Amino acid sequence: xxxxxxxxxxxxxxxxxxxxxxxxxxxxxxxxxxxxxxxxxxxxxxxxxxxxxxxxxxxxxxxxxxxxxxxxxxxxxxxxxxxxxxxxxxxxxxxxxxxxxxxxxxxxxxxxxxxxxxxxxxxxxxxxxxx
Amino acid sequence: xxxxxxxxxxxxxxxxxxxxxxxxxxxxxxxxxxxxxxxxxxxxxxxxxxxxxxxxxxxxxxxxxxxxxxxxxxxxxxxxxxxxxxxxxxxxxxxxxxxxxxxxxxxxxxxxxxxxxxxxxxxxxxxxxxx
DNA sequence: ACTATATACGACAAATATAATCGTATATAA
DNA sequence: TTATATACGATTATATTTGTCGTATATAGT
Ligand code: FES
Ligand code: FES
Numbered sequence: 001x002x003x004x005x006x007x008x009x010x011x012x013x014x015x016x017x018x019x020x021x022x023x024x025x026x027x028x029x030x031x032x033x034x035x036x037x038x039x040x041x042x043x044x045x046x047x048x049x050x051x052x053x054x055x056x057x058x059x060x061x062x063x064x065x066x067x068x069x070x071x072x073x074x075x076x077x078x079x080x081x082x083x084x085x086x087x088x089x090x091x092x093x094x095x096x097x098x099x100x101x102x103x104x105x106x107x108x109x110x111x112x113x114x115x116x117x118x119x120x121x122x123x124x125x126x127x128x129x130x131x
Numbered sequence: 132x133x134x135x136x137x138x139x140x141x142x143x144x145x146x147x148x149x150x151x152x153x154x155x156x157x158x159x160x161x162x163x164x165x166x167x168x169x170x171x172x173x174x175x176x177x178x179x180x181x182x183x184x185x186x187x188x189x190x191x192x193x194x195x196x197x198x199x200x201x202x203x204x205x206x207x208x209x210x211x212x213x214x215x216x217x218x219x220x221x222x223x224x225x226x227x228x229x230x231x232x233x234x235x236x237x238x239x240x241x242x243x244x245x246x247x248x249x250x251x252x253x254x255x256x257x258x259x260x261x262x
Numbered sequence: 263a264c265t266a267t268a269t270a271c272g273a274c275a276a277a278t279a280t281a282a283t284c285g286t287a288t289a290t291a292a
Numbered sequence: 293t294t295a296t297a298t299a300c301g302a303t304t305a306t307a308t309t310t311g312t313c314g315t316a317t318a319t320a321g322t
Contacts, residue, residue: 001139001309002211002248004220005132006281009237016236027297035234038282047299060290061296076244080133089135103166105147106140109260113207117133120251129240132280137310158268169311178270191319192267263322270317277310288299 008083010037011045016130018055018067025064045083052082076129077121087121088114139214141168142176147261149186149198156195176214183213207260208252218252219245 014031028046032039046065050057054074055065077087090110145162159177163170177196181188185205186196208218221241 001136001215002133002218002220003222008132009221012237012240013235016240020236029297035236040284041282043298044300050298057298058290059288059296059298062291063289063297065298084132087133089133090140091134104144105151105166106143108262109143109147109257112260113255116251116255117248120247124244124247129243131239136308160268171313172311174269175271181269188269189319190267190269190317192265193320194268194318196269265322266320268317268319271315273313273315275310275312277308279306279308281304281306283304284302286300286302289297290295291297292293292295 002089004080005084007041007045008080010035010042011049011079011083013037014042014046014065015049015055015067015071015126018065019071019130022067025058025062025066027064030064048083054079054082072125072127074126075122076124076126077118079126080121087118089117090114133220135211136215138172138176139211141166141173142180142210142214144168145173145177145196146180146186146198146202146257149196150202150261153198156189156193156197158195161195179214183209185210185213203256203258205257206253207255207257208249210257211252218249220248221245 013035014037017031017034018026028039028043031037032042046055046057049055050065053068053070055071056068057063057065080087144166145168148162148165149157159170159174162168163173177186177188180186181196184199184201186202187199188194188196211218
């Protein structure tokens with residue numbers, strides 16, 4: 001439990017790679033080959049990051065991705081939520097159909113844990129954890 | 132991602148229930164019925180907590196579980212690790228066979244996130260989140 | 263002593279979530 | 293015009309989680 005997904009792992013790897021190669025345009029194939037990451041998954045992951053302007057994409061041959069200035073100042077919480085949705089240790093806070101709604105005695109504890117984790121991730125940027 | 136398991140959810144519910152009924156012995160069936168939790172899973176979960184002295188078990192008819200003094204002072208990290216093993220957002224830190232070992236560029240970031248989360252959970256007790 | 267009911271524990275099956283693949287469309291440099 | 297890159301939806305495969313089943317052991321009550 002409390003594991004990140006491969007998607008997030010791949011995104012972290014890609015972002016660090018892009019940061020270390022800011023002068024050139026890096027394609028999905030490049031990163032995929034360098035770290036042994038399935039191409040299509042990495043592609044879709046970078047597409048998500050591109051639509052949030054964390055990276056910038058360039059189509060066509062010689063195309064690829066580039067880090068943007070936004071990367072460094074992006075918080076872990078933003079980063080995770082772009083890729084995986086709301087930060088919460090239980091689904092019931094964002095979906096309907098919570099099993100225990102009428103006899104639930106852990107709403108407060110769960111909320112406190114959620115708040116603590118969100119607070120932690122909101123105060124850590126990608127720059128912070130990189131160095 | 133970053134979700135707790137049902138086991139942990141059930142354990143939290145059970146513990147809160149035991150804390151609110153410290154005067155009586157509560158059986159698995161009682162809790163199972165009250166919150167709609169599968170009996171066998173809850174049983175095994177409480178067995179784990181019992182072997183760590185978070186709760187005390189009593190066999191035989193009229194038997195059941197009781198909260199111990201240890202509950203309140205137990206940290207979230209201890210609690211989670213009793214039920215689910217080491218706190219880490221990726222498996223590779225506790226298992227061998229990490230895919231990216233030779234070309235890994237996210238060891239430092241992952242470590243920092245792990246440390247932050249462990250630090251957070253080590254400084255939160257079950258008493259803290261209950262109130 | 264016997265019975266009913268509780269915890270204890272391991273093996274298995276079902277359900278769910280995640281990871282990976284496939285197919286197609288679009289943009290663009292050469 | 294062609295080759296190569298991103299973009300995106302649908303589907304399959306895999307892994308994990310969740311739940312069930314079967315059996316053993318302890319003990320209170322009769
Ligand atoms: S209401 Fe969803 S956890 Fe209690
Ligand atoms: S070595 Fe396992 S994440 Fe890098």
